[in-house]
Amino acid sequence: MAPKAPKAPKSPIPNLFFFLLLILSAFSAAAASGKLRSRRPCRRLVFYFHDILYNGENAANATAAIVGAPAWGNTTVLTGMNHFGDVVVFDDPITVDNNLHGPPVGRAQGFYIYDKKEIFTAWLGFSFVFNSTEHRGSLNFAGADPLMNKTRDVSVIGGTGDFFMARGIATLSTDSFEGEVYFRLRADIKLYECW
Amino acid sequence: MAPKAPKAPKSPIPNLFFFLLLILSAFSAAAASGKLRSRRPCRRLVFYFHDILYNGENAANATAAIVGAPAWGNTTVLTGMNHFGDVVVFDDPITVDNNLHGPPVGRAQGFYIYDKKEIFTAWLGFSFVFNSTEHRGSLNFAGADPLMNKTRDVSVIGGTGDFFMARGIATLSTDSFEGEVYFRLRADIKLYECW
């Protein structure tokens, strides 16, 4: 009887190959469904912006003005019922600390609309337009601002220049206010998509 | 003559290596250009929201009010020419079925602007703000709403909380309406980016 030929060792290469394909396809599925996305910001920035609302007497200082109001209101003073229906346009200085008179690094420009009768809450659409040695470009924001909450999150829906194609979350908080004229907001901006 | 040395079998490893690199780079290119992205929603939600427009007589029930109008209109009644120029702010209850009096799971808050003289069409900027046991957080929307169409798609431009960084499409349809005072909209929300 011829001696049995020794069994050829099974090549490890096909196994390796399929194992890697498996990793690749798992990775591919994860990428497609977004599971690989990190919840750690790729960029974080903190700024303050300062809103001084025109009230009929402060034209020189005002950075914001009422430009729409419901039938029962007007555009000089904020309307009753938690300002429901008041549309406010603003062009507020942005600073890196909470000092209104600190050097502005840009302007927060856009609008908010008070949108609830029972409590103060607003809808925000605005941009941070930067024009400093440190930052050039803009960040665009939209979202609900239930302004009686200690913090509230709005979406960073896009960016240009240094913030090309950015997306993220901005956590707003009211850092200070004086009556219904001066509001200082802190924006803790966390970008999760950086290009 | 010395016997010819048997030809060494060509190692399969370099081939495998380059093959895998090829796959990797194809994959990389696909990921960069977005071709891997799936058109299957990673999350889908259907809600109804209920808009009751203030018309001068329904202050108690109204969830929406006209706050801007063109020179030829006013903020009490919708303007002629398909309401062109009317700006409406709303804070509408969201329900899971089409019953206005069902338990609200959140509020639809934002604004729409009628923006065409010839037909009814509007531009929408709003948020779904959830505050139920099932959902916490918000979804932010923007887009054109040609409201005479059976369905119309607006963009989900961001989200917070349970909807962290979401993007997608919301297909709106008018589920019911009564005159120009009550509108019930169905929102079929399909998220394609889930984090």
Next chain:
Amino acid sequence: MAPKAPKAPKSPIPNLFFFLLLILSAFSAAAASGKLRSRRPCRRLVFYFHDILYNGENAANATAAIVGAPAWGNTTVLTGMNHFGDVVVFDDPITVDNNLHGPPVGRAQGFYIYDKKEIFTAWLGFSFVFNSTEHRGSLNFAGADPLMNKTRDVSVIGGTGDFFMARGIATLSTDSFEGEVYFRLRADIKLYECW
């Protein structure tokens, strides 16, 4: 002395394996942090849109109207102080060249708000709604428009139909204007996310 056994050739497979894993994880990290994203547009489109603002005398031609104004302004004529506070709604024809009377491929619909006292600058929220043989669907835009700048970038925050889930940058420039009534804007749209 027994002859030394020839040293077994070290298998190249484990090395290859770890090398590939290294590539994979580097790739994975890059994908998660966005570094793989390309700054080359996956799609590019150029359009013109034509804004004719109602001024009290051009009702037949006008494609836009003032619908909000500050306390010191009105909705018939643009307000002083660089129109600060004026809210304008528009439904402008989109053409592929700079001819106002060219065949429209869609409508630019939305609003802008003049938001600065010292210079002309505005905040834009609008959509391109296409309805031509070439394009169906919509692109949604938001951002600051410092309109005295030769070019300014706004964000493409979403899209529907042919532009499903698009994101990108639109570079706007004022192609022509006549007084404060006619504005022709060129939109150079670069999409960086295509699905």
